[in-house]
Amino acid sequence: MLDRAAHDALVAAVGSENVISDPVQLRSYECDGLTGFRQTPSLVVLPRSTEDVAQAVRACHRHRLPFVARGAGTGLSGGAMPVADGVVISLQRMREIVDIDPVDRRAVLQPGVTNLDITKAAAAHGLYYAPDPSSQQVCTIGGNIAENSGGAHCLKYGFTTNHVLSMTVVLPDGEVVTLGEDTDEQLGPDLRGVVIGSEGTLGIVCEITVRLLRVPETVRTLLADFPSVTAAGEVVSDLVAAGIIPAAVEMMDNLAIQAAEKAVGAGYTLTTPAALVVELDGPASECERQFDQVRTICERHGCTRLHIAETAAERAKIWKGRKAAFAAVGRISPDYIVQDGVVPRTRLAEVLSRIEEMGRDAGLRVANVFHAGDGNLHPLVLFDEDAGEMERAEQLSTDIAELCVELGGSLSGEHGIGTDKACSMPRMFGEADLSTMDSVRAAFDPQRLCNPGKLLPTPRLCGEKPGRYRPHPLEEAGVIERL
Template sequence: MSVTAQTQPSRQVAGALRSQLVAAIGESGVITDPGELRTYECDGLTGYRTIPAMVVLPRSTQEVAAAVKLCAQHGVPFVARGAGTGLSGGALPVSDGIVIGLSRMREVIGIDPDNARMTVQPGVTNAGISVLASPYGLYFAPDPSSQIVCTVGGNVAENSGGAHCLKYGFTSNHVLGVTFVTPDGSIVHLGGDNADSIGPDLLGVIVGSEGTMGIVTEVTVRLLQRPESVRTLVADFASVEQAGHAVGDLVAAGVIPAAVEMLDNLAIQACEEATGAGFSRDAAAALVVELDGFDTECETDFDTARRVCESNGTTHIRVPESADERALIWKGRKAAFAAMGRISPDYFVQDGVIPRSKLGPVLTQIAEMADEAGLRVANVFHAGDGNLHPLVLYDARHEGEADEAEHLATAIVELCVRTGGSISGEHGIGADKACSMMKMFTPDDLAVMKRVRQAFDPDGICNPGKIFPTPRLCGELPGPYRPHPLEAAGVIGRG
């Protein structure tokens, strides 16, 4: 269901607060024009839109802190925003609040190649870090498909992964420290120059918190050495079940590929229309398998990968003959989401996780659910760690079809939970999957999470309305607060 909100800037933010923000950030860094505000009404989840009352564009940690402090003083909610490529509504504005856009914060604060680390502002792009590190033979391992445009601040907020997270892990495995503005405008430093810091792991709390506990304004990332050798193959299969079995068998054989990506036929068709990357249009599914490491290790694992694919009935194996051909294969895979416009006017993209051993049965069930709903679902995803990205295709011009597509997308995510998985692997919960949190967590689980959030943001002004189910979104029964029996007995307190 499309959610749209449009309000005029409230009196609360239209007067004194605007003047104070202009004084702190400058006239060019404060946006109130209704037309310009529409640029910030949604992120990559375009079905949810809210026009904010104001947008501010700081350039430094001090300017972010000044803006947050003014919001806290006036009791005005704020939402941090990077490049707006998020897919869960995590950067959806609040209609009477402020968007703090970090797109102007693109400075590289320092590169330390000897210790393989770099410190940047949050507006530096994911791919940009690797470009800057390349002269030193280093790179940044997390590689979400939107890496050319998505920013490291957003990667930290969502704990993004990408195709190579199977071997190298998520953003949380590559962030050493952050500078962080708390919801009262204080500036703190979490983590440091080393992988392990003394004391509570507050950095671990912040990474993946979806901007609900404050705003990251500087990030120190860990860099890796470029591997000595890289080998890639594309294996076609006559069914998604065979491809799924191949993934499980590959890992069971003791091979940990850098990446294993799967595309079903709908995804292949879209990618080929957009990029001409050379995927076989008649394949029911294709696996992109990439191995890296030392030369001898790569060759051994590559031979194993080929044998595993053959034993699972591959119909064709393509091995790129040059770096350019390998890059084209990855261009096709990473263009998949954008390419869906070639085969459908609209789509919902979801993000759930299942055990690798259940890839085949779950993909079959998704196809059955799509047939029952009268819709198509394209699948392109990180098969190696079971992180599904089903794309539910629909046409918003047909009455009711958008609602049907959203219901199917939600049902697929909740199927992942029933199968022993999770409602999100890397896209986050945001506004999109808040209602599904109750399918995965108990009321006690959610209460503990809320208390952690309240410890950082007691006034609830930092990216409100995200992650946790609310009566407005999820149809919970409203009513007066009912204390827990332990609270009534004086054993515990209310956060």
Template sequence: MLDPAAQDALVSAVGAENVVSDPVQLRSYECDGLTGFRQTPSLVVLPCDTAGVAAAVRACHEHGVPFVARGAGTGLSGGAMPVAEGVVISLQRMRSVLEIDPLDHRAVLQPGVTNLDITKAAAVHGLYYAPDPSSQQVCTIGGNVAENSGGAHCLKYGFTTNHVLSMTVVLPDGEIVTLGEDTGEQLGPDLRGVFIGSEGTLGIVCDITVRLLRVPETVRTLLADFPSVTDAGEVVSDLVAAGIIPAAVEMMDNLAIQAAEKAVAAGYTLSTPAALVVELDGPEAECGAQFDRVRQICERHGCTRLHIAETAEERAKIWKGRKAAFAAVGRISPDYIVQDGVVPRTRLAEVLGRIEGMGRDAGLRVANVFHAGDGNLHPLVLFNEDAGELERAEQLSTDIAELCVELGGSLSGEHGIGTDKACSMPRMFGEDDLATMDRVRSAFDPYRLCNPGKLLPTPRLCGEQPGRYRPHPLEEAGVIERL
């Protein structure tokens, strides 16, 4: 139970009408999209503005209460899992588009605005927001900042960090600061860049100023089938080698295609081993010339069917199939885990072969959907919890993430480390690297109240505390010495 004085302080900070304390309602906040990690919070507060967030954080700081920021709860790494005896600060009521500046191509947003709603608000000015995660209809810009989300078009346009100009942030002691500049230029250390992708461990992002882009003159999209995943992967390498940087290059294997077709009937070929979605955008003349080269490269690698979207509706249908893939897998498996890792493009065929073998050894199926252009894999491990397969599925998911590191990649491309992969961080980083990250975190949050237990591995020794050094009581009494 939360200390009564702390609970009273939080109610006073945001108002009783913005507090959830009913045990049944609290269960709604016990996990994010990775449901294998659960913890019911002691309290949920729902501030409506930056001042309310700061007041709630100050109350937590003064009473030593750990807190976790939460947006839409669509994260897939356990990054928004609450802490026992802690508080969830939900940002779902902060969902206003505060400003659209069509002259300077900027938007100012509260953290609860969904990714897709940014583009909808900007569309009347001929502008849009480039990062587009598959969950863009429901995921929020605050969560995108926390995880440095990318999406299908990140190959050409980059990730969230490439489009956020500045942020109003509430630090773990309740102080309100601004990181970055609306011009995109700044003096001194790039604290904006440090904060983006920190998974909620350095503070809570509130007002966010993002860069908007002008809607391209032309968009050309094709869907190509291939006799193998290897053939499709070689197309990706050849495209980049030819100097063509598509707006997006997405790949799906047969399992993922079957699931998506059952869900949305987007026109994918059910029998094909692999399919690529390739999209180009920009000036008409440039797109036309490059599109012909893309088609030639696909045909050179044994393309068995090539469908070119002739209308905006056809293009939307192709993307509907790709973006429905994660949820659609529920149609072919009662349970599944979405993993996230990155490998060099040149090793795509190798890693997919290894994953297939690992799945076979574990007695489980793995569907693959990924951003092929930048090697960001999203393997979906299919299992049946009622059949006792959960433990094997979790181990296989972890093994796949660590395989990405073994092949020269990373543990995450956009879903984050969170609770899920914190213990795998030493596979990618040495002790000095992790210690440096820990010192940065401690500079922002010395008392580890802000989303504790996430991102960095847990202490190696019983009683060892992360963060700045705190002398043991026996050391202070002169009974023992620090080595």
């Protein structure tokens, strides 16, 4: 519990009307999209401006209170989970689109602006914001920055870091700084790049200038069915080998297709083992030529059905099915875990085969829907908590993430490490690497108050699992203590 002095300092920082202390209301903030990890905060503050955030952080710094910045709470790695006896600084009331500059193609935003709303605001000027996570209707630009989110179109257009020019950041001691420049020229060390993807451990981003793109002249989208995930994976490799860089290449296996079709009726084939959504955009002549090449490559690999979207409505319907896939899995399983990892494109078939085998060994189903173009997997481990399957599902999810590293990939492509995969970090990084990361973190936050216990492994973190407490082996041996 907070002492009275700390409580009063936070109320003074943002005003009593912007503070939540009711125990029932606080439960709304106990987890993000990874619901297996939960912790009720002591207090939630809801600032409306950068100065409000700075005042709240300064109060936390003075009273040595750990704090966690939170956006829409759609994260899937436990990165926004509160800290025991800590404060949540929620940015949901900071939703202003400060400026749209159609000449320089930039937008200035507060962190609570949703990803899709940026594009809606820019559309009147023939512009849009390229990163498009599946949760783009609800996820916010602040959260996108924390996780360096990508989305379906990141193959051609890159991730959040490729579209953020500058940021106003409140550092962990309450100092307000600007990182980056409003042009492509960055002077000195790229501290903007350091903060993007740091999962809220280095400060709180309060105002962002992003790059906007012109709406492409032509967009062509197709949905192709294949007799196997291997055949679909070979198409992806051949597309890139042919020098074609689609705007997006998405793959779904049969379980994911069944779930999405039940949810939105997108016109997918329920019996097909795998499907690809391929989208090209750009100048009309180039787009048409490459589209013919894509069709030829699909047919060469045994495409059993090829549906070309002829209208904007058909295109939207295809994408509605793909973007609904995560939530739609709830129609075929009472519980599921969304994992996130990356493998080289050349090993897609191998990793999917291994995942199927691992699921079979664990007695669990795994649905696969992912950004095939850059090898960013999103396996969904299906389970029933009431049937006692949760622990097996968690272990399988961890094993899949670590398999990606084994095959030359990464623990995460865009969902982050958070609480979920922190203990797997030594599988990917050596002791010197982790020590360097920790030193960077300490340079920004020597008191370790800003989103502590996330991203980097600690004995405390790795001794804890969701649900019933399970002692870490080192604790049982008397080497470490539980705090």
